[in-house]
Amino acid sequence: MKRSVLGRIWPNATAVVLFVGFVFPVYWMFATAFKPAGDIIADDPVWFPTDVTFEHFRKAVAADHFWTLVLNSVTVTVLSVVFSLVIALFAAFALTRMRFKGRRGLIVTFMLAQMAPWEVMIIAIYMIVRDNDMLDSLVPLTVFYTMMVLPLTILTLRGYVAAVPKELEESAMVDGCNRFQAFVKVIFPLLAPGLMATSLFGFITAWNEFPLVLILNKANDKQTLPLWLSQFRTAFGDDWGATMAASSLFALPILILFIFLQRKAVSGLTDGAVKG
Numbered sequence: 001m002k003r004s005v006l007g008r009i010w011p012n013a014t015a016v017v018l019f020v021g022f023v024f025p026v027y028w029m030f031a032t033a034f035k036p037a038g039d040i041i042a043d044d045p046v047w048f049p050t051d052v053t054f055e056h057f058r059k060a061v062a063a064d065h066f067w068t069l070v071l072n073s074v075t076v077t078v079l080s081v082v083f084s085l086v087i088a089l090f091a092a093f094a095l096t097r098m099r100f101k102g103r104r105g106l107i108v109t110f111m112l113a114q115m116a117p118w119e120v121m122i123i124a125i126y127m128i129v130r131d132n133d134m135l136d137s138l139v140p141l142t143v144f145y146t147m148m149v150l151p152l153t154i155l156t157l158r159g160y161v162a163a164v165p166k167e168l169e170e171s172a173m174v175d176g177c178n179r180f181q182a183f184v185k186v187i188f189p190l191l192a193p194g195l196m197a198t199s200l201f202g203f204i205t206a207w208n209e210f211p212l213v214l215i216l217n218k219a220n221d222k223q224t225l226p227l228w229l230s231q232f233r234t235a236f237g238d239d240w241g242a243t244m245a246a247s248s249l250f251a252l253p254i255l256i257l258f259i260f261l262q263r264k265a266v267s268g269l270t271d272g273a274v275k276g
Contacts, residue, residue, distance in 0.1 A: 026251070033057065033245040040240050056245035063231050063246075065221050073224040076138055077206040080145035081199050084153045087146075088198065089191075092157035093183055097166070107155075114151040118144075119211060126215050136219040144212060149202035156201075160194035161187060196261050204254055225250055 032040055036053050039046040060066075094100075095107060129140045164187050172182040210226040217223050229250060232242040 029244050029251070030248050032240065033248045035241065037241055056241035057249070059239070059242045060232070060246040060249060063228060065223075066228065068221050069223055069225050069228050072138060072222065073207060076141045076145060076224060077203055079142045080149065080206040081202040083142070083146045084149045084202050085195060085199060088150060088153035088157050089188070091154045092161045093187070095154070095158050096161040097169075107158075110151040110154055114155065118148055122211060122215055125212070129216055136217050136222045138217075138222065140216055141209075141213060141224070145206040145209060148209070149198075149205050152201060153198040156198050157191065157194050160191050164190050200257060200261050203257060207254060 031047075031049055033056050034052045034054070035046060035049045036051050036055075039049065039051070095103060125140075125144060129135055129137075134140050168186050169179075169182045172186045173179065177185060208226060209224075213224050213227060229243065229246050232239040232246060
């Protein structure tokens with residue numbers, strides 16, 4: 001009986017500790033954003049803000065080019081997600097339903113591309129963009145962000161396409177659909193969990209990307225929000241209140257998306273990883 005009780009306590013206790021460890025930094029970020037400056041630099045930490053202030057948020061929003069950077073980030077992120085999903089849908093279908101020479105090698109290449117750090121290619125990327133006179137442009141960011149999220153998107157959606165019985169597609173073709181119509185009418189509606197998971201991953205990757213935009217886009221009005229987070233410094237040091245307020249605003253879209261898509265995202269990643 002005691003072993004049974006201990007067997008239930010330890011996993012729950014471990015889950016609670018992990019939950020607190022992951023959630024506390026997020027709570028501290030949001031709490032600090034609402035604290036007065038005196039409470040932020042106090043010797044004794046103020047765990048719960050009592051005198052709530054919105055001054056740090058006003059300072060963050062008032063930073064130079066804020067709304068331009070918001071538009072840049074949204075544009076680059078949404079386009080990257082859409083392009084990667086469209087390309088990955090057809091690539092996953094081809095890898096799953098068609099047999100051609102080099103198919104297995106192509107799948108392995110996608111896996112290796114997903115594991116490789118993009119930072120090692122940043123010099124080559126800079127030279128390509130510079131030689132084509134495309135520095136300080138959102139187009140290269142969109143292209144390379146799409147390339148970053150494409151391998152995992154293809155591999156995840158491949159698992160979902162493989163999980164759809166071929167008989168459904170064949171039945172649609174017997175009823176008069178061609179292969180493309182069968183894909184659109186039969187397979188595509190069944191891929192919603194995979195699309196949710198991969199779109200969330202792509203959004204997070206493109207939204208958070210910092211090194212590439214730092215190297216390629218020096219013009220202040222051509223940058224994205226990750227660089228905006230580094231603006232809150234004064235001659236006396238970092239403005240932690242404005243930094244935490246900016247970080248809270250920056251993280252808010254991802255938190256909202258995850259709250260609405262969490263079930264589909266988790267099932268999409270796990271199912272797509274083990275099927276096919």
